[in-house]
Amino acid sequence: MNSAVAAACGVLALSALAVPVAHADEQFGDTAITGVVVNGGEPVVVDTTERTVTVEVTASDPAGLEQINATLHHGAIGAPDATVVPTAVCGPTTDVTSTCTLTFTLTPGTAPADDAQAGAWRVSAYAIGADGDAVFLDDAAGFSVRRATQLTADAAPEPVKRGRTLTVTGDVRHASWATGTTVAAGSGLPVKLQFRPKGATAYCDLKTVATTADGTVSTTVRASTDGIYRWSYAGTAATAPAVSPGDYVDVLR
Structure with missing residues (x-):
C-alpha cells in the first residue's frame, strides 16, 4: 500500500x-x-x-x-x-x-x-x-x-449649585473566572470621565483618571450646566471595555 x-x-x-x-x-x-x-x-x-x-x-x-x-x-x-x-x-x-x-x-x-x-x-x-x-x-x-468588566458612576452632591465643585466617583471590577465572582480591577488602569450636556446627543471627554488599588476612580469638576456624567473604560487584551450607566446632575442657577 x-x-x-x-x-x-x-x-x-x-x-x-x-x-x-x-x-x-x-x-x-x-x-x-x-x-x-x-x-x-x-x-x-x-x-x-x-x-x-x-x-x-x-x-x-x-x-x-x-x-x-x-x-x-x-x-x-x-x-x-x-x-x-x-x-x-x-x-x-x-x-x-x-x-x-x-x-x-x-x-x-x-x-x-x-x-x-x-x-x-x-x-x-x-x-x-x-x-x-x-x-x-x-x-x-x-x-x-x-x-467581563463592570463599571459604575456616581456624581455628588445632587443637585449642585452652578460653579460649585462636583465629585464623580466610580468602581471598576472584572470577572474572576476561578471564583465565579467579580474582583476589583486594581491600580493604574486609565478611565475617562465623560459628560453629555442636557439636550445633546453625544458625550465629550473631560479627563482621564487612573484606578486606585481597590479599582475605584474619583475626580472633581466645576458644575456649569445640567447633564449626565459617566465613566468609560477602553479595556485591554485581557479585559473587556465598558461604559458605566450615566448619572444625571441638575445644576441650580
Whole structure:
C-alpha cells in the first residue's frame, strides 16, 4: 500500500469514528479550509457564567464534505492548558463549499480555568471530503477571550449649585473566572470621565483618571450646566471595555 493510499485509509477511518484527532498541519487531496470566523470577528467576553460562542468554518471539496469540525484552545499548540470542543459537528453534505457553524460553551472555572487564560486563544480545524481527502489545521485562526468588566458612576452632591465643585466617583471590577465572582480591577488602569450636556446627543471627554488599588476612580469638576456624567473604560487584551450607566446632575442657577 503506497503512502497516499495509506493516508486516505487513515482519513476514512477518522471519518467513521467522527472524533477530532490531533495532527500537525496536513492536507490530503483537494479538500481545503478557506475561512474561520470566531464570534463574528469580535472578541469573546466571558463573565462569571457560561458563555456560548459560535465559530464559522468554511471548507470545500469537489466531491462534497463528510465532516467539518474545530476545537478551541489556549496555550501552546500541541500542549494547551484549556480545550473546548463543539456541541455538534457538521456534515455530511454534497455541497462543494459549505460553511459550518459550530457552537462552543466556555465555562468559567473549567475552560477558561482562571484569569491567566484571558487573552489570545487559537482555533484548530479539520475538514474531510466525501472522497476521503482531508485537511487538518492546528492553527486555523486566532481570537481574543476577555474578562467581563463592570463599571459604575456616581456624581455628588445632587443637585449642585452652578460653579460649585462636583465629585464623580466610580468602581471598576472584572470577572474572576476561578471564583465565579467579580474582583476589583486594581491600580493604574486609565478611565475617562465623560459628560453629555442636557439636550445633546453625544458625550465629550473631560479627563482621564487612573484606578486606585481597590479599582475605584474619583475626580472633581466645576458644575456649569445640567447633564449626565459617566465613566468609560477602553479595556485591554485581557479585559473587556465598558461604559458605566450615566448619572444625571441638575445644576441650580
